[in-house]
Amino acid sequence: MTANNPKDALQAGASDRLKIIMGVDYRTTFTGVSYVTSDKTSVDDIDVIRTWPGDGRPVEGNWKTPTIIAYATENRRPTDNRRAPGVMIAGAMKCAQDFLAEIYRYVVKNLKMRMTPEIFDTTPMECYLTAPAIWTDKARSATREAAIATGFGLRLGSVNAVQANDNIMILDCGGGIVDITTYPVQRVFPMIEFSEICVGAGGKCGSTYIDRNFLGLMSRRFGKAFGEVPLKRRGHGSQFMASFEKVKQAFGTAGHDAFGNDCFEIHPINMQGYFNPDHYDEDEAAVILSRDIGYL
Numbered sequence: 001m002t003a004n005n006p007k008d009a010l011q012a013g014a015s016d017r018l019k020i021i022m023g024v025d026y027r028t029t030f031t032g033v034s035y036v037t038s039d040k041t042s043v044d045d046i047d048v049i050r051t052w053p054g055d056g057r058p059v060e061g062n063w064k065t066p067t068i069i070a071y072a073t074e075n076r077r078p079t080d081n082r083r084a085p086g087v088m089i090a091g092a093m094k095c096a097q098d099f100l101a102e103i104y105r106y107v108v109k110n111l112k113m114r115m116t117p118e119i120f121d122t123t124p125m126e127c128y129l130t131a132p133a134i135w136t137d138k139a140r141s142a143t144r145e146a147a148i149a150t151g152f153g154l155r156l157g158s159v160n161a162v163q164a165n166d167n168i169m170i171l172d173c174g175g176g177i178v179d180i181t182t183y184p185v186q187r188v189f190p191m192i193e194f195s196e197i198c199v200g201a202g203g204k205c206g207s208t209y210i211d212r213n214f215l216g217l218m219s220r221r222f223g224k225a226f227g228e229v230p231l232k233r234r235g236h237g238s239q240f241m242a243s244f245e246k247v248k249q250a251f252g253t254a255g256h257d258a259f260g261n262d263c264f265e266i267h268p269i270n271m272q273g274y275f276n277p278d279h280y281d282e283d284e285a286a287v288i289l290s291r292d293i294g295y296l
Contacts (some may be wrong), residue, residue, distance in 0.1 A: 005249075018124075020036075020111070020125040022034070022152075023062070024128070024129045024130065024147070026067070026175070027172075027175060029066070029067060029176045029206065032049070032063050033049045042234065049063075049107065058130055069099045069102065089156050090267075096099075096143065101151065104150050108151075116147055127147070127152045129144060132177045132179050132202060134177065134179055134207040164185055166185040167182075167184045168183060168184075176207075176208050177206050178206055180202065181196065213242055222280070229274070234269060240266060242265055247289070254280050264290075266289060267285055267287070
């Protein structure tokens with residue numbers, strides 16, 4: 001008998017008990033979550049959380065949420081702790097725990113809506129938590145402890161429930177860091193033990209550097225006119241940068257104007273002053289970028 005959904009699998013009493021397998025990509029810039037049940041066999045069955053609550057997300061329906069949190073007790077605007085820009089007066093461990101707790105709470109809510117609370121509460125879950133390869137063992141351990149403390153390790157199954165003799169290679173292109181590491185798992189009991197096949201390598205060359213180079217290009221092309229636009233209209237979290245995020249994700253797959261030329265429009269941005277009009281559409285309040293931005 002083939003189970004088509006979690007409820008059918010449990011009721012069918014399959015010999016291999018159904019479990020939820022969750023991946024948490026906890027990064028310095030953005031955090032993402034995906035999950036799948038163990039009765040699935042295709043990569044297309046993996047569900048990625050694409051809608052996140054709160055302010056500050058760069059694109060509606062984006063795969064990730066900014067790794068930032070604002071505390072209600074320290075900021076006037078938020079009425080509760082939420083994933084949003086704000087003043088942070090807390091230790092690193094507490095901040096990580098609070099952020100991951102919000103992630104866990106939101107993901108659990110989504111899973112219960114899909115699986116029903118009864119099925120979710122009785123289904124084991126394995127959680128795989130990422131960490132940059134260039135982090136120290138102490139930093140990785142602290143991140144794991146923070147994840148367990150927030151709830152990821154309280155269910156049947158465990159955080160990073162790999163098996164002995166597994167060989168794992170991870171290439172992670174994140175917002176701030178790109179890194180790669182490869183290692184075999186020696187044992188998992190009484191504690192996990194592994195050794196790197198080669199030393200993990202990485203660099204600070206993630207996608208946020210594209211954002212910085214883009215802002216640098218705007219300053220070179222438009223000078224004072226761009227610099228005088230209020231920061232909230234052109235900086236991180238603005239509609240202008242959200243528009244650029246969409247272009248960045250679509251670069252290489254789309255972008256043709258009515259004349260068949262490859263170009264992109266980034267908006268809204270209202271600029272006044274003297275600059276080359278070839279790169280700006282005043283009627284649309286949009287910056288025009290052509291394919292030569294590939295060097296960003």
